[in-house]
Amino acid sequence: SGWLAAIFWALSLTCIRAIGQEQSGRFYPMRKIGSLPLLNLSGKQIQLNSIIQQDSFDVFVFLSPECPLCQNYSLTLNQLYLQFSHHPIAWIGIVPGKGFKRQEVQDFVNRFQIRFPVYIDPAMQLTHFLNAKITPQVMLFNREGWLLYNGAIDNWAVSLGKQRTVITAYYLLDALNSCLKGMRPAISYTTPVGCYINDF
Numbered sequence: 001s002g003w004l005a006a007i008f009w010a011l012s013l014t015c016i017r018a019i020g021q022e023q024s025g026r027f028y029p030m031r032k033i034g035s036l037p038l039l040n041l042s043g044k045q046i047q048l049n050s051i052i053q054q055d056s057f058d059v060f061v062f063l064s065p066e067c068p069l070c071q072n073y074s075l076t077l078n079q080l081y082l083q084f085s086h087h088p089i090a091w092i093g094i095v096p097g098k099g100f101k102r103q104e105v106q107d108f109v110n111r112f113q114i115r116f117p118v119y120i121d122p123a124m125q126l127t128h129f130l131n132a133k134i135t136p137q138v139m140l141f142n143r144e145g146w147l148l149y150n151g152a153i154d155n156w157a158v159s160l161g162k163q164r165t166v167i168t169a170y171y172l173l174d175a176l177n178s179c180l181k182g183m184r185p186a187i188s189y190t191t192p193v194g195c196y197i198n199d200f
Contacts, residue, residue: 028130030145036126038094038119041106046119048092048126055090056143057179059172062094062127063118064135065108067195069157073136074112076153081116084176093118096127096135096197127197134192138172140179149175151190159193 034049052058061077063070081091093116095105102120109118121127130139140149155169175185 026147028141028145028147030141030143033126033129033141033145036121036129037123038121038126039102040117040119041102041109043102051092051117052090054088056088057148057176058090058092058141058143059176060092060094060126060130060132060139060141061116062096062132062135062137062139062197063108064095064195064197065100065104067135069160069194070136071108071112072157073153074114076156077136078113078115080153080173080176083173084180087176087180089176091116094121094126094132095119096121096124096132097199098122099198124197124199133197134194135197136194137192140172140175140185142179147188148179149185149188152192155190157193160195 030052034052035047037045037047040046093114095118100108100120105118105120108114132139136153137151138149138153139147141147149172151171153172154167155171156163156167158164169187171187171190174187178185
């Protein structure tokens with residue numbers, strides 16, 4: 001019946017949020033993260049250690065070239081990257097899996113003028129290790145490897161086809177400002193909205 005379906009849906013959302021909240025605040029050894037292989041857009045295999053070793057915070061941005069919200073959020077992400085470019089923050093774009101050729105990812109970067117470096121995680125080792133599920137999804141870490149924020153960029157997107165007229169919560173912006181002041185973000189997890197990451 002309708003009311004049983006509504007109860008099931010509410011419980012499902014509660015479980016999803018609980019899993020995410022449990023994940024936020026977790027410790028991920030940076031030595032492990034840094035050793036995982038990625039491909040740059042020239043096809044060269046690199047390790048994250050070569051990118052993140054000099055920074056105090058790391059922002060991982062999980063992206064899909066075909067996801068409408070990844071395309072829509074490219075301007076916001078670029079603005080945030082430029083706003084915090086003078087701070088010790090590494091920005092790492094990640095395209096999970098083997099679903100896109102390097103040229104397709106490069107075309108996405110060029111078309112939407114992505115300012116921060118974007119890499120491919122072909123074996124999805126990093127994606128699985130961090131338990132990323134959605135694009136776009138952002139994760140903010142400190143140098144020790146504590147996950148400080150995980151989830152949506154802001155609350156503009158309600159679902160793939162529905163957006164707010166006015167943004168009222170700037171989750172990633174607020175988390176970055178808090179961390180740079182030596183404070184923990186007031187909100188450490190939000191449910192990301194976007195396209196599911198395919199497991200291949």
